[in-house]
Amino acid sequence: MNILIIEDEHRIARRIERMLRSIMGKEITSIQHCDALEDGQGFIAHHKVDLLFLDLNLNGEDGFGVLESVVAEPFPTIIISAYRDQAIRAFEYGVLDFVPKPFSEERLAQAVQRLQKREKQANTLRYLAIQKKGRRTLIPIADIYYIQGAGVYTELHLKDGTTAIHNKTLENLELLLPEHFVRIHKSYLVSMQEAREIVIEPGSKYSLRLNNEEQLPIGRTRYKEIKKRWFG
């Protein structure tokens, strides 16, 4: 696993690194530290990053602009910040965890575990940040019908009939998205608030009809659970 730490205080960056090495041991392929976002961005552009630790207040700059730019990236982000009051807003933007300063090794381990165990958190995500024609846009979660996986990226199908590309994989998005987003198929993540009924087709093929009349396939292995939980 390649880890990037963006933190402007050397002492703290070194502390994070030391703790991560102790928590994750051999799982770590590399740990890189940048002390400014510009450097971090440069690093991300040219290297593979699997997990990002980000300080929200870098060199006196408000961190939310920074946050928007990284949550659009494929890898999950864990915030390490002094501003506890910004946690809720950070979750709305889709971060994996928010570790308030000062932090202990236990707290950091808990955050890493969330990623390792693919634990879904009590979710407050409200936007997905996407890159559209080179510009960053925030898409409200409520505007999404479903998300289709397409290899290393995903396609968001929106209520206005348009689609948008997100750089995170379906797996990583599933981690962030609220409870009502359900993986009905290996390629589909659907907002169950928009699901109308299950359609059974000949040959034990199941599909889900959405409010916009669109029909999406339901994975054979997932059918029972979906039926029980959402249509039971």
Add this chain to the structure above:
Amino acid sequence: MKKLYYYIFPILLVVILSSCQEREDNPIYAWEEVMLGDSTEWKELSYDDSHWDGHYKDPTGKGIFWSRMRVKLPPQEKSRKGCGIQVFATAAYEAYWDGVYLGTNGRLAEDGFFEIPGDYQWFSLLPDSLVGDGEHVLALRSTKEIEEPGQHSYVFFDDYFRLTRGPLQVSKYMFMLAGCFLLTAIYFLFFFATEPKEFATLIFSVICFVFMGIIIMEYLKLFHIYPYPFQRTRLEIIDALHFSLGILIPLFFMIHFNFPWKVVGLAIIIAVIGWLEFKYYSNFDWIARKHSTLAWVWSVLLVGYAIYEKKKGAIWVMTGLVLCFIVVNLMPVIPYYYMSSYDVSIFIAFVIIVLTMLYVMSLKRKDERLAYEASLVRSERLKNELLKKNIKPHFIMNTLTSLIDWVEESPKEGAAFIHALADEFELLNEIADYQQIPIGQEIRLCKNHLKVMGYRKEINYLWEQEGIDPNDIIPPAIIHTAVENGVTHGLPNGEGNITFRLVYEITKAYRQYTLTTVAQQRAASKFAKNSTAGHGTGLRYIRARLQESYQDRWELINQPAEEGWQMIIRIKTL
């Protein structure tokens, strides 16, 4: 407050005008005819004086002269009893009523005697037998050795007690008014004594004193008996008072409405009324009117300017001035005794002007109070901001995180770090209550902050200073704030150093502190939403502190420099 004026003014007007109501039987009044020379015939009622001079010719120093005043008593049913006369004349004289000797006022200059001046105002009872219906004559055999401004002698005929009491009846209202002016003047004089910067209150106080002076001098003749030469002195004093009003009233408006060309304005005013005074001196009543008129004209011009500049309360002052114009031009229509109705109207105008002045001053006071309260709030807020510096999450949480790390990794260094942090808290706490502190203390604070940040960032912060006078005082934590900015935005050099250099310079015109951060500056991030890069953080605090201590006498230059970044604080000398 505004409402109060709506009531006060009409009430005052009623009080003042109540003395104006016309009586049914007014005193009878007569002017003189004058003839130089001496003859016993001239005291007789039957003497034909139709060829005498009705126009005034100054008889000063020309020996004996006579004046005759014909008093026509209208027919009435009851016979008159207890009547008398009140004579106003600038001479020493023997008085005859229908040829009967009444008495002497002063001593005439004849038979080798010097003149003893008569009183300006003289009363005499008349025999009941000599006050029948029809024409009577008061003849004065006079000498006048001391020059007096041209003034006719005149006489009032009435019930004797009414004659002697009447003037006091009139003047009591005026003295009440004078008392009001006196109290106002004293109040504002005290106000000025405690607040010497408020020059307008001093002017206002003097204006009130002058108004009081004019009233007292004007009505002095009604209650104080004085020899006729003092009449001139009295008029001179009144003239001088009007002259000073002619300057003071426009000056007040100039200062109050912050007129930009005060010196020029004042020079023009003094030149015009000085010329008037020089040219028409001894034409006392006329010149007093001209002074009042001119003061009014200047005021209208100045207040017009103030309205144009949208100054607070200017409209009300203009309304007051228009009201003065109406009163002064309308009042003379109402007949009045013992004094000219113009005099009364001018005093009403004084009241109006003083009221409008009081009103605009109260407006200004209110603004000043609000500004003062705002400044208190601002000072309190700045103090809070200073105290908050070290409990802001960014500072405290990052410091604590580093601190934990130091303690875990190297307890000895950790303890030193804790001491540095404790020192910083203590220093900030020490200075928080002051608007200004010695620069020595400020530098200690800066050095200590750098020590703390050194532990956190693991950068070697160096401090240099030049020409510092440790006792010079500046607002607290402004250099400290600039140092914080330098720490945030500076990149260490190859050796891991960032140097801060503080240089103090003093010239005749200003003193200045230059803080140079010798370090390459971080580029502002394009992702930052509220970019505070370019050393924006804390600049507002520095500006607010400078404004608090030096009003507009400061300059803040914050700019990139060859070596890194430079902040110059320049404080102009008073």
